[in-house]
Amino acid sequence: MSSLELFEDAAALSQAAGAEFVALAMAAIAARGRFTVALSGGSTPRRLYEMLATPPLRDAVDWERVEFFWGDERAVPPEHPDSNYGAAAAALLDKIGATPSLVHRMRGEDPDLDRAARDYQLTIARRFGIDVEGPPPALDLILLGMGPDGHTASLFPASPALKEQRRWVVRNRAARLGADRITLTAPILNQGRDIRLLVTGADKAETLKGVLEGPADPERLPVQLIAPTSGCLRWLLDRAAAADLKGGA
Ligand code: 6PG
Numbered sequence: 001m002s003s004l005e006l007f008e009d010a011a012a013l014s015q016a017a018g019a020e021f022v023a024l025a026m027a028a029i030a031a032r033g034r035f036t037v038a039l040s041g042g043s044t045p046r047r048l049y050e051m052l053a054t055p056p057l058r059d060a061v062d063w064e065r066v067e068f069f070w071g072d073e074r075a076v077p078p079e080h081p082d083s084n085y086g087a088a089a090a091a092l093l094d095k096i097g098a099t100p101s102l103v104h105r106m107r108g109e110d111p112d113l114d115r116a117a118r119d120y121q122l123t124i125a126r127r128f129g130i131d132v133e134g135p136p137p138a139l140d141l142i143l144l145g146m147g148p149d150g151h152t153a154s155l156f157p158a159s160p161a162l163k164e165q166r167r168w169v170v171r172n173r174a175a176r177l178g179a180d181r182i183t184l185t186a187p188i189l190n191q192g193r194d195i196r197l198l199v200t201g202a203d204k205a206e207t208l209k210g211v212l213e214g215p216a217d218p219e220r221l222p223v224q225l226i227a228p229t230s231g232c233l234r235w236l237l238d239r240a241a242a243a244d245l246k247g248g249a
Contacts (some may be wrong), residue, residue, distance in 0.1 A: 001228075004212075004235040006242050010200040013236050014047040017198055020234075021052060021141065022060045024194055028140040029065045036127075038069040038184065040143040040153070041084030044198045048143075049091035063096045067127065071144060072154035072183040073106035075113060083108060106169075106182045113171035117182050121169040124188075136168040136188035138231070142195045148203045150211060150221035153189065154181035157220055161185055186225040195226060195233045202240040209244040
């Protein structure tokens, strides 16, 4: 199931995303005793993380039952300004006093990113009590963004990871950036019970029109790979990003 919601601006979008995060967390904890979430990098979710670390949202979640994963990570150590883990730690995890054993960062500092990706898949398998060689688990919530080139997580246009159908976590090449990343792959992303794609900014408008209203072309627009097998995908867009859509802004 997929839906789309339009917001006046990034602040209103973040407010709505925060309310959804809290609602999903409460439901997952009530149903299964924990809430597993994959955080996204980039600038859009930062405001969401800051809102979640601030009353009233902060006090609405039993953070000791929230387990944090990441959708992707740059090839940098956690203290590096580009680290997705570092950004989330500063905006949210450190402020809520997240339980370290429930925070699973990708080791972007590993000189061997293939090993780091394999290790992360092992971490996920252990936390879900499943076979590391088997089908991927269903995380409760996967937060994603979209770059102006149509990438999501670190699934970049024409990159090797787009075709991955077996592994849940791989090293991938961001050719345009001349950098390697670690990223979750479509198989595990599409297992998510709930996927929220947060897209803001006029620089995304043309690409978003191609993604939502153009032909399927995931090699060129990797975010089109996001199609949950049984979960719920919701696009949260601000007016600027939606400006080129039919009936958009
Ligand atoms: C990253 C993210 C990436 C991000 C998009 C959108 O590591 O940068 O995982 O996929 O979501 O680049 O970023 P913005 O939200 O900053 O536009």
